[in-house]
Amino acid sequence: MKKFLLASLALASSVCAADIAIIAHPATAEVSMEEVSRIYMGRAGSLMPVNLPENNPLRDQFEQEALGRSPAQMKAYWSRLVFTGKGRPPVEVDSVAAKIEFVAANPNSLGYIPASEVTDQVRVIATLAN
């Protein structure tokens, strides 16, 4: 059932599903995908994660592929932390361009962008291939 759902999800979104590059400042050391996932879930503070706005397709795709959660599940997850003094969600920027700029300017930050839009201002830590 789950495989079927994932397959149909992949089919439905294959038009826009692109490879996602996880990016950081060029001075950043290696980060594992596990650590990236922890950072975006607010469970590790080693780097500062940067998000895109809610309902952004790339954000939905990243959260599904890297964190294994739907937008509604992510919202429920953060509401458990935000209203209880246990954490706060990542900062949000409006666009991929703004994200590249932010990551390039902040040595401890982490982001995700379409692999096709990577510039030499940032370092690619991992690629989620589709």
Place this chain on the structure above:
Amino acid sequence: MIGVQIHMVSKIKQLSLGVLLAMSVTAAQAEIRFNGFASIQAGNTLSSSDRLYGYDNEVDFKNESLFALQAQADLGDRLSVTAQLMGRGANDFNAEFEWAYLTYELNSQTRINAGRLRTPFYRYSDFMDVGYAYDWARVPSSVYNLDFNNLEGISLVRFGQLGEVDSTLQLILGSYSGTTAITPAPADANIERIAGATWELVQGNFSARVAYLTGKLTLVDQDGELSGLLSLLEQSGFAATANQIRIDDASSAFMGLALGYDNGSLVLSGEVVRARVKNTVIPSQNGYYLSAGYRIDSFTPFVSFEQRDNDGKAEIYQALAAENPFRPAVTTVVESFTTKRDTWNIGSRYDFHPSAALKVQFSSQKDKVADRRDQLLTVGIDLVF
């Protein structure tokens, strides 16, 4: 925003001075972030004599509905202040501070909160009011049934990793004063020297949580009926019986264990709790629930079972001779603490909007002491914003 601040000032007596000062500084110079959540829930029981969770056979939109607004201000240098104002329908939507605290981030893994906090008895204690955060219409009342939801004190939360396992450790110290019920009369409640620890471990799809809290509980009934009985017992030479009943600075302990599994589709959870108040009329309090749900796209149908099982301390009245004139009154008091209830719940969550979930839940509770069954249907919407 100004309206909110004015309202806050009118309720400010519940805030510590430190929080108050921080708020006024903040309003002047720091950015304040607002978040909120709400539940609008309608319910009615299935037959005219059924009563459950405050509902009867008339459709009621107020009983479990609530609105909350949270303001959080960064004061810089890792210090922030948060206040959460909540209005419950059951309380005529009169807004009160459920949370009001300062947060100091010692480092990226450790934070200290001080002020009015939620007492972390249960797995869902912290966000039991945020309906959007879970699938049920309400947290299982057989387990989530202590009235002492909040405390004034200090808490340390530490996130960490033990190999593959994510760990969240919370230590808490504080005290509580408020009202509760000594079945069924209203009573003033105080818990001094609350000290506790909770530890939550998450690995992949599995999660586990343990909680242990202790405190010194004092309950005084407001109508004086129980206190009157205790005085009479003492004056009549039955001080020993009075001492077995009285709840005065009584050593209390709470233990909770929760397990969960969530693979994205299948959602399983269970929690078992036990509370003890030594040398008082309050018997050992035992409860548990088991819940299973399955996510199918935007729908999460679920079924859960809850049980509450408290046996009144019969030895208190059995120690009195059968012809003792106090025996009937003492028996009534002791047996009012006997609770045996089984509850089945079946329902579904439907994520129809990015910020809102619709929930339908049917609950059927069997009260084995009163030998009655009460059935309830609720439909509600939970929002976060």
